[in-house]
Amino acid sequence: MSWTLTADAIGDLARGAAVLGTGGGGDPYIGSLLARQALAQHGPVTVVGLDEVPDDALVLTVAMMGAPTVMVEKLPSLDEVVAPVHALATYLGRPVTHVACAEIGGVNSTIPVAAAAALGLPLLDADGMGRAFPELQMVLPTLYDVTASPLAFSDEKGNVGVLQTVDNHWTERIARVACVEMGCSVMISGFPMSGAVAREALVGGSLSHSLAIGSGIAEARLAKTDPVAATVARLGGREFFAGKVVDVERATTTGFARGRARIEAPAVESDAAEALELSFQNEHLVAQSGDVTYATTPDLIIVLDAESGEPITTEGLRYGQRVRVVAAPSDPRWHTAEALAMVGPGYFGYDLPSHRFDGTPERELVEAGA
Amino acid sequence: MSWTLTADAIGDLARGAAVLGTGGGGDPYIGSLLARQALAQHGPVTVVGLDEVPDDALVLTVAMMGAPTVMVEKLPSLDEVVAPVHALATYLGRPVTHVACAEIGGVNSTIPVAAAAALGLPLLDADGMGRAFPELQMVLPTLYDVTASPLAFSDEKGNVGVLQTVDNHWTERIARVACVEMGCSVMISGFPMSGAVAREALVGGSLSHSLAIGSGIAEARLAKTDPVAATVARLGGREFFAGKVVDVERATTTGFARGRARIEAPAVESDAAEALELSFQNEHLVAQSGDVTYATTPDLIIVLDAESGEPITTEGLRYGQRVRVVAAPSDPRWHTAEALAMVGPGYFGYDLPSHRFDGTPERELVEAGA
Secondary structure (H helix, E strand, O other): OOEEEOHHHHHHHHHHHHHHOOOOOOOHHHHHHHHHHHHHHHOOEEEEOHHHOOOOOEEEEEEEEEOHHHHOOOOOOHHHHHHHHHHHHHHHOOOOOEEEEOOOOOOOOOHHHHHHHHHOOOEEEEEOOOOOOOOOOOOHHHHOOOOOOOEEEEOOOOOEEEEEOOOHHHHHHHHHHHHHHOOOEEEEEEEEEEHHHHHHHOEEOHHHHHHHHHHHHHHHHHOOOOHHHHHHHHHOOEEEEEEEEEEEEEEEEOOEEEEEEEEEOOOOOOOOOOEEEEEEEOEEEEEEEOOEEEEEOOOEEEEEEOOOOOEOOHHHOOOOOEEEEEEEOOOHHHHOHHHHHHHOOOOOOOOOOOEOOOOOEOHHHHHHHO | OOEEEOHHHHHHHHHHHHHHOOOOOOOHHHHHHHHHHHHHHHOOEEEEOHHHOOOOOEEEEEEEEEOHHHHOOOOOOHHHHHHHHHHHHHHHOOOOOEEEEOOOOOOOOOHHHHHHHHHOOOEEEEEOOOOOOOOOOOOHHHHOOOOOOOEEEEOOOOOEEEEEOOOHHHHHHHHHHHHHHOOOEEEEEEEEEEHHHHHHHOEEOHHHHHHHHHHHHHHHHHOOOOHHHHHHHHHOOEEEEEEEEEEEEEEEEOOEEEEEEEEEOOOOOOOOOOEEEEEEEOEEEEEEEOOEEEEEOOOEEEEEEOOOOOEOOHHHOOOOOEEEEEEEOOOHHHHOHHHHHHHOOOOOOOOOOOEOOOOOEOHHHHHHHO
16 A cells, blocks of 8 residues: 655654654654655655565665764755665666665654655655664664665765675674764665565565554644553553653764663652663663563663653653653564574673563573574 | 786886885785786786877776785785776776776785786876875875775675765775775775876876886896995985884784884994984885984885895884885975875874975975965
8 A cells, every 4th residue: 555655744753763763763853854854845755565566676775874862963965865875776777766764763764755755766664674773784684685785875075885795794894984984974775675575574564653653642642641551552562661860871982872871760650670771772772670671672662751752762861851661572573583693682792681572581582593 | 108017027016116115005025926826817917108098098096905014914816806996897887998006016016917917908007106105095196186986995805895985085084994894904996087187197107117126126136236226226316324123113003004113223334323213104204313304205215125125114124124224206296285285294293394305304395285
């Protein structure tokens, strides 16, 4: 099923995408600015379901790569957004037919809207993760042997590069150092794949899902019901902590926003643990309280404003915020042994098994994948 | 005038090129290995004078980029040498007609021989500097507004990249971080230019000149005459110091071999200064003794074995070597104010005016260029 995306849906789309972004994927406000500008200039975008993509389509993902802490201060222009797509089309020697999101997030679900509008191309109702992850090889297409390269990158100064690498890890390594040198955020386009492969390797319906989550939050607020509960229901997740942000430790290193946040629960409001610690690298990776692990990557850990239900990104965490923390299941393909080796807690340096969003560890899978 | 380059000339070519490499440009032994292999596999290379290049030729430079300290341990394959040329031809969408040296040096004058042989293309009797310099934008074509990009790079693993940048400094910056990530040495090809531009922007005759210097050293040894004197005469330079290497400080940082060497003269052999200090970043940049400056970049500072006259590269400097140090004039275009701003001592962080190879400072030019 295809549908038309117009500027008035961008706010809900960006908000819902920021929920699925699990702390990363960029700030929804920043993301909507560029998408709105592109839609105003170039008209609405046709969003196409995976079932409708022709087998021989040439699909490219479009995303912003870098530290979200930098993205909020260094907005891309439309020229920068389309430059890597043009460079890749030149390198491949054939026209691109569809644009797709590499991940779901406040910026990374709206930048592809801007690209599709400016290029006059349809956008797939899909993405490569069903959430956001910090490194570029961390997409389901990697598990389907889709190569990240040729991958192109561009900056706001007008510099462009094209990489053709031996594997997706090397694309990440070289693109990351280039990204850091170019100012810690660049636009990228890559993972060229046919429509047939896209249908199998991507997560379908993720833009519709984001839009539903985003508008659900707005509707709950209008109806004076609980927007967090509405989101939890849509995600099939659970709220496991509520409290006040009392400490945020954050550093922008090697091109990522890395850090920790501590959230304390007032005794009256919660009879669970007294304090929760969230660890992140662009996205939330681990939620723990003392010895108890509530959830880990690849499942989603989502911080929402306690009253408004607005998603709070890792770079947006501030002392004093009243928040509620939600865990939700990821796409089930992220729980295979091969996938956990790529995006499980162990990859990020945490010596603990992956925990499902309900808090139960999945030791066997991790051991098989390690 | 065109001539044929065969494997038996490679030793002299590499030796002479290492003299002009002013400490950098790579080890002549390493360089000759790959060139000999390519000539054995693919046959001799036709070397073409600048006066014979057609105006509409598509000339690309080919070079190794990185730290010479790493190059001696990480030999490129022929596949790695030709990969950036192929990537660039794909990106440009038209065939390359001629290969040229970006700089003159033990590796960087022989790698293009290997590339020309493997690609079946003629090699220009020319290079971009008439010497070696550490950063890729430091070629005379930059002064003629030739862009370094599109520039391609490759490593021994099979990774390839193409850059299209806003200026030659940005090509250097992005290629350098990629180079460091890829293992501190990569093959590059870039500076696409027409034959007409090459004729104006390159230094003509530099391969013939290298060959003459290299064979001159060999002939002087056979004739039991002084090979250092033969080299000094060919360069129009002067020998200004002789002594023993007593200290070498060297670090491979940010992709360069940086350091200092101290050479002491035994009182009986020299009535000049007692100790000479050489500072280098891949290439020798400054030769000083106390307050006296003997020579600085862009003129050539060359360390030769005191007996055999063999050039010693900066990564080859060792305690106890008996050496003679020679200064020689660079291509006169390096002494313009614009060029000195790019390659003079000030660019490399030395707070002193550029000194001509005869030791006289050229203050006026530096002030105009600063």
